[in-house]
Amino acid sequence: MATTRGSSLRVRRRPTRSGVVLEPDMIIDAALRLIEAPGGNALTVRRLGVELGADPSAIYRYFRDLDALLIAISDRLISESLSGFDPGPDWAASLRELGERVHHSIVRHPRLATLRASRFTTGPNELRGDNIGVGLLLSAGFPPAEAVRHYADFIDAVLALAAIDAVELTPAQQQAEEEGLRRAYSSLPPGEYPHLVAVRDHLPSVTESPFPGVLDKLIFALSHLAPNGAGAG
Incomplete structure (x- = not known):
């Protein structure tokens, strides 16, 4: 998967035309503003250069290409999902909260929903989230291979449902x-x-988000499969 060149690499930082020294986070902030601009996604390398007051080619000193920048933005938004999250002793309740947080973040940034649901970032925030999720299932007593498989199924379902809920309709x-x-x-x-x-009287409910019901079913299934039971709560 495409990634940034990495903030750990030494990049020669030069002032932009406006005298500002670029940083990867500054570029990500500006790109996110353009993506979420009223009227539709306005992100191009040229417009990003204008937003930053820099030559557009300066972006490539920090990110290999536009795709790498998008992957970095996706990893940044994962940190939004995890901000303030403190898993408790009840693994099932904590896994539910993790799913709700991921869903909320994706719906909050609908123009990046498909990207976030379909691509790996391999960045620090994605790895941190995966570490938490797999750790919760290990604490439920699942063997390593099962913990990984169950977590992958869980998070992929959350991501897919969030991407559906994030679709922007006029x-x-x-x-x-x-x-x-x-x-x-x-x-x-x-x-x-x-x-x-x-069941005609109940059919209008199909327009409601399936996420809460599917999340309930996923947690219920994992709780009944878990060697250690449903958790502490």
């Missing part, structure tokens, strides 16, 4: 979708869709 799209569903559900012929007709 008000017009949202309204058209809701009206289309109402029409479809109200006109179901019983002979063709007897089961859907039987």
Whole structure:
């Protein structure tokens, strides 16, 4: 996976045209502002140079390419998920909180949702999060191979559901979708869709986020599989 050249490497820092000395975090901050700008993602290397008051080529002294910068931004946002997180003795409750934190962070930054759900960063924050998650499952008594597999399944499900919830619809799209569903559900012929007709009154709930229910099921399943049981709480 693409990564930054690494903040541990020595990079010759030179002042920009405005006299500011660039730092990787400064570039990440500026890129995130452009990504989340009103009207849509405005990130390009040229615009980033303008935002920083620097020659666009200066970015490449810190990041191999734009993809590497995006991966670094993704790792930065993982730190947002982990900020203030202090796992407790109840591994199941802590794993639930970790999932909720990841979901909240991705939904909060919808334009980076697909990237965060589909790419590894191998950065310090991703590694810290993985270390916490695997550690929680090890504390539940799972053998190492099972702890890794269960954590991968868990976090991938959280990431996928968060990416779905983060999809940005315009008000017009949202309204058209809701009206289309109402029409479809109200006109179901019983002979063709007897089961859907039987639950017609409950069908509108399919538009609600599946995340809370799926998270409940994941924690329930892991709690019943765990050699040490459901945790301390």
